[in-house]
Amino acid sequence: MSAETTTPAVNESVSLFDADNPAPVIEPPRKRTKKTPKSTRTNFELYGWLFMRLSGIVLVVLVLGHLLIQLVLDGGVSKIGFAFVAGRWASPFWQAWDLIMLWLAMLHGANGLRTVINDYAERDTTRFWLKMLLYTATVFTVLLGTLVIFTFDPNIR
């Protein structure tokens, strides 16, 4: 949108295009057509939308509390070590905290990224593969995190 002001090539003698051979127009991404509404009749998007707000509220407490404990209280980051983690995960309370935070943040973040992909990826194949990558990464991280929280062994050598 800069000042690339030019007069159009009205009088130009050599032009690639004319009335019988017009230039291609630029179509917007994924245009609506008569066939567009392929109704799925589920409430998935409704629940997704609600989940973002509800998990967001819980995450405010969980994430801010987490950051406070990890980074501010008791000497900040320097205190974090194997012993610190082992000490906290000895308590079922912190285990539950971290587990809920893991699941909520992952699902919240994944659903948020799904929205971003839906908004920005124009081609259907690009959309599909980006979402597959996202879902794979989400499932992997959630399962691995859950496994670690439940099977953590403080006496590991």
Place this chain on the structure above:
Amino acid sequence: MSTATLDKLEAEAQTSHNIKVTFRVRRFNPEISDEATWQDFELEIDPKERVLDGLHKIKWDLDGSLTFRRSCAHGICGSDAMRINGKNRLACKTLIKDINPAKPITIEPIKGLTVLKDLVVDMEPFFQAYRDVMPFLITKGNEPTRERRQSAEDRERFDDTTKCILCAACTSSCPVFWNDGQYFGPAAIVNAHRFIFDSRDEAGEQRLEILNDKDGVWRCRTTFNCTDACPRGIEVTKAIQEVKRALITRRF
């Protein structure tokens, strides 16, 4: 007073108020080039005139090839929504004095729809979304012998959304629609709202079901671009939120 004096006075008033403005118009003609370009037009015009009058001046006096839509010229038909100084407005409701005529005034077609020529876009996808929400009264049973009565409060419930003139200023200001034309867009939701909350209508459920789907209201990100753009002053984002709320309260 003789008419000659009046005429002279009028002529003086005319000339003394005129100012110089530059209209910087986004031109595109597929019969000449595949690229859109900016073209400047210098005009002498009364700042109390509208952008549409400036476009008329260009088309009638300077360059007859300039192509744009307009019909009523009084903010009723909804044909001349365009991007003026980066904001969607009706050219026939925008006074030149209100949009800083000291600088060049940029005029572009609305975004998110195929540009056919200059300021004319293909409105078909926009109207397809409109048709898809069934914007007409649907009732069951026998027709009443007299009119369908409605209380003043019931009429008030959807008053705001009856004002839509289908200009597409809202839909073409929505970033979700720019990136994905499958989204119904604010205008279709506004017109669904008009019937969903009409006490005489009996197909609210069906319309809610249509807007509950993946390209319906849940794609709205509450950016308020639509409310800012609407030349009729409709609270578009609020209407969308009311449809969302109706969907949620219907479930729970």
